[in-house]
Amino acid sequence: MIYYLLLPFAGIVLVVFQNTLANVLFSGWLTLELSLVLVIYAGFRLDALKGAVLAFVTGFAFDCVSGAPAGLFAIIYLLIFIFSFFVSLRFAAEKLALITVFSLACSLIESALLLAVYYFVFKFENLGDMLFAFILQALLVSFLSAGAFYMMHKMERFFHGQTRQFPRRAAAGRISAQA
Amino acid sequence: MFFKNYRTVIFICAAVVAALILLSYSLKYASGTGMVKKLVLEAAASVQIFFNIPVERTKSAWTRYIHLVGLEEDNRKLRQTVAELQAQLILYQEGRLEADRLRQLLSLQQEYQHSFLAARVIGKEQGAFSRSLWINKGSAHGLKPGMPVMVSQGVIGRITDISWHNSKVMLLIDQSSNVDALIQRTRAQGIVRGAGTRDCVMRYVSKTQDVREGDLVLTSGLSNIFPRGLLIGRVSNVGRTDFGLFLQINVVPFADFASIEEVMVVTGVPVQDLAGEKTVK
Numbered sequence: 001m002i003y004y005l006l007l008p009f010a011g012i013v014l015v016v017f018q019n020t021l022a023n024v025l026f027s028g029w030l031t032l033e034l035s036l037v038l039v040i041y042a043g044f045r046l047d048a049l050k051g052a053v054l055a056f057v058t059g060f061a062f063d064c065v066s067g068a069p070a071g072l073f074a075i076i077y078l079l080i081f082i083f084s085f086f087v088s089l090r091f092a093a094e095k096l097a098l099i100t101v102f103s104l105a106c107s108l109i110e111s112a113l114l115l116a117v118y119y120f121v122f123k124f125e126n127l128g129d130m131l132f133a134f135i136l137q138a139l140l141v142s143f144l145s146a147g148a149f150y151m152m153h154k155m156e157r158f159f160h161g162q163t164r165q166f167p168r169r170a171a172a173g174r175i176s177a178q179a
Numbered sequence: 180m181f182f183k184n185y186r187t188v189i190f191i192c193a194a195v196v197a198a199l200i201l202l203s204y205s206l207k208y209a210s211g212t213g214m215v216k217k218l219v220l221e222a223a224a225s226v227q228i229f230f231n232i233p234v235e236r237t238k239s240a241w242t243r244y245i246h247l248v249g250l251e252e253d254n255r256k257l258r259q260t261v262a263e264l265q266a267q268l269i270l271y272q273e274g275r276l277e278a279d280r281l282r283q284l285l286s287l288q289q290e291y292q293h294s295f296l297a298a299r300v301i302g303k304e305q306g307a308f309s310r311s312l313w314i315n316k317g318s319a320h321g322l323k324p325g326m327p328v329m330v331s332q333g334v335i336g337r338i339t340d341i342s343w344h345n346s347k348v349m350l351l352i353d354q355s356s357n358v359d360a361l362i363q364r365t366r367a368q369g370i371v372r373g374a375g376t377r378d379c380v381m382r383y384v385s386k387t388q389d390v391r392e393g394d395l396v397l398t399s400g401l402s403n404i405f406p407r408g409l410l411i412g413r414v415s416n417v418g419r420t421d422f423g424l425f426l427q428i429n430v431v432p433f434a435d436f437a438s439i440e441e442v443m444v445v446t447g448v449p450v451q452d453l454a455g456e457k458t459v460k
Contacts, residue, residue, distance in 0.1 A: 012219060016226040024234055048187045056194045060201075064219035071201030078195050121206060 007054060011061040014038065019065060030137050035062055036110065037145045039077045040103055041152065043084020055081035069117075076113050080106050096146045103145035107138035277440070283331030284443045293406060294447030295329075296320060300440050301345065310353040310373065312336070314442055317344045325404050327445040332433035333410030334358070334398060335442065348442070351379055351411065351432050359402040360411055360430075362388070363395040371396060371411055371430055379412065381428035388426065390417050396430050406445065 014035055022032040035058045042051035059077035063070045083106065091098050111134035118124040281297070288295050298320075302313035316322055318341050326338045328348045336356060340347040349356050356373040360381060367388035369381045384390060394414040400407025410433055418427030 008219075009222065012222050013226050016223050016230060020227065020230040020234055024238075049190055052187075052191045052194050056198060059198070060215075061219055061223070064216050065223050069202060070205040070213065070216060071198045071203075072205075075195065075198035075202055078191075078198055082191065082195075 003050060004053060007057050008061070011035075011054070011058040012065070014058065015061045015065045030133055030140065031066075032144075033107070033110075033137065033141050034144065035059075036077070036080065036107060036141055037103065037148050039081050040084050040099075040106055040145055041148060043081045044088040044099075044149075045152070048085060051081050051085065052078060072114075072117060076110050079113075080110060083109075096150060099149045100142045100146040104138050104142035107141040108134070111135075111138060280331070280441055284441055287329060287331060287443050291406070291409070291445075293445045295443040296322065296446045298346070298442050298444055300442060304347075309355070310350040310375070310436065311339070312348040312350065312439065312442070314346050314348055314444070315344065316444065317342045317346050319343045321446055322346050322444055327398075327405045327409065329409065329443050329445060330434050330439055330441075332435075333412070334405060335432070335434045335436065335439065337404060338444065346444075350436055351434075352436060358405055358411065359399040360396050361399040362390055362414070363397050364391075365389050365394075368399055368401070369425075369428070374429075378415070379430045379432060381414070381430050382425065384426045384428055386419060386424060386426055390414060390426055390428055392417060 018032045018034040021034075022030060025032065039051075039055045039058060042054045046054065055077040056074050059072075059074035060070070062068070062073040062077075066073070084102070087102060091102075115130070115134070284295075284297060287293075296316060298314035298316040300312050301315045304311045304313070312328075312335075314328070322338060322341055324338050324341055327334055328336050328338060334351065336348045336350040336353070338346045339349040350373065351358065351371065352373040352375065354373045354375045356371075356379075358371045359368070360371040361368045362381075362384070365388060367384050367390060369384040371379045371381050374380050381396060392414055396411045396414060398405040398407060398409040398411060412430040412432040414428055415431045416427075416429040418429075420427065
């Protein structure tokens with residue numbers, strides 16, 4: 001229960017932290033999406049309920065802080081979480097090369113969805129200028145994901161003696177109703 | 180039972196639907212002032228303030244550092260500029276001083292009715308027994324041995340050795356130098372001889388003559404070498420001993436021999452200054 005109570009605050013802190021860091025490092029030119037890395041990690045490591053709540057809350061916090069339409073990042077993060085969750089049924093999170101490529105794909109999907117919404121809903125033009133930034137951002141997220149997964153893997157080994165596994169997900173090739 | 184078995188799936192679907200409704204609602208009404216959003220923004224602002232403290236401090240320190248680096252660079256450039264300007268200033272000062280000296284030398288021409296030739300000092304010789312200068316004019320310029328050499332303050336010596344383009348000037352303070360002189364006030368005559376230091380002595384002035392400290396000493400023009408009436412120096416001391424026929428007179432030349440850079444060589448003298456005729460020699 002404490003997880004669900006602390007999650008909104010943790011989500012807000014994470015989003016504000018990543019915005020501050022991006023402002024310091026890139027002067028707002030790029031977004032350092034640690035929240036996306038967290039959602040992908042949740043897709044691989046957390047159970048579906050906790051992960052979905054995390055994705056929704058983090059996305060909503062990002063919506064509020066970034067000024068995007070409420071629900072935009074929430075739905076994108078939820079979709080990415082579900083995608084990650086399905087991928088995690090087939091692939092192990094220890095394969096860092098896979099994580100890197102997968103994170104790159106997730107970030108590009110996110111960018112594509114954002115561009116689509118802004119193009120079709122808000123009728124934004126000159127979105128091509130943002131393409132370069134989105135590609136850089138996707139590369140950044142992929143490397144950050146690899147680093148984050150590696151660190152978490154080490155930390156899990158340090159605290160639990162071995163990488164934590166969810167038996168219901170590791171054993172089955174499908175989503176369990178109990179997951 | 181169904182709900183319990185598919186709780187997670189149902190919840191995820193509900194979350195997706197909720198997000199879609201939220202998105203649709205916000206897109207349709209564009210209301211960014213919902214209660215939840217306000218709460219999130221309020222919390223985010225507090226967190227932002229918390230994160231901004233170290234960021235601002237780091238930025239401030241960095242800005243100060245960059246500013247200091249800029250200051251160091253500015254300081255280095257300014258130092259370089261100051262050094263260049265100082266060098267330029269020294270050059271200008273040298274030019275002005277040289278112009279002053281040359282102006283003073285040229286004033287000799289108006290003061291005396293002699294012909295002069297300006298020359299630059301190119302060397303100094305200060306041995307134990309000789310005090311002389313080298314100047315950059317010689318026989319090719321019309322100079323001859325024996326010609327008097329002056330500065331604006333007065334006579335400094337005469338040419339002794341000469342080559343085509345250089346000449347050696349024996350200074351008044353050289354112990355071999357002898358110049359016919361007189362005391363301006365009393366017209367008492369004698370010979371000014373170099374004392375080997377910075378001074379000269381005036382010899383062969385009778386004890387009966389009235390000579391005092393401060394009296395001006397001029398060339399007498401009797402030797403046909405130095406024109407009459409050129410300033411030599413000032414009497415600094417007059418000694419009267421019980422023995423001997425002459426006074427012991429010390430004369431301090433007006434010219435500062437250590438700082439002479441340009442001189443005027445007297446190349447032509449009205450004969451009246453030497454022998455009473457009104458032609459220029």
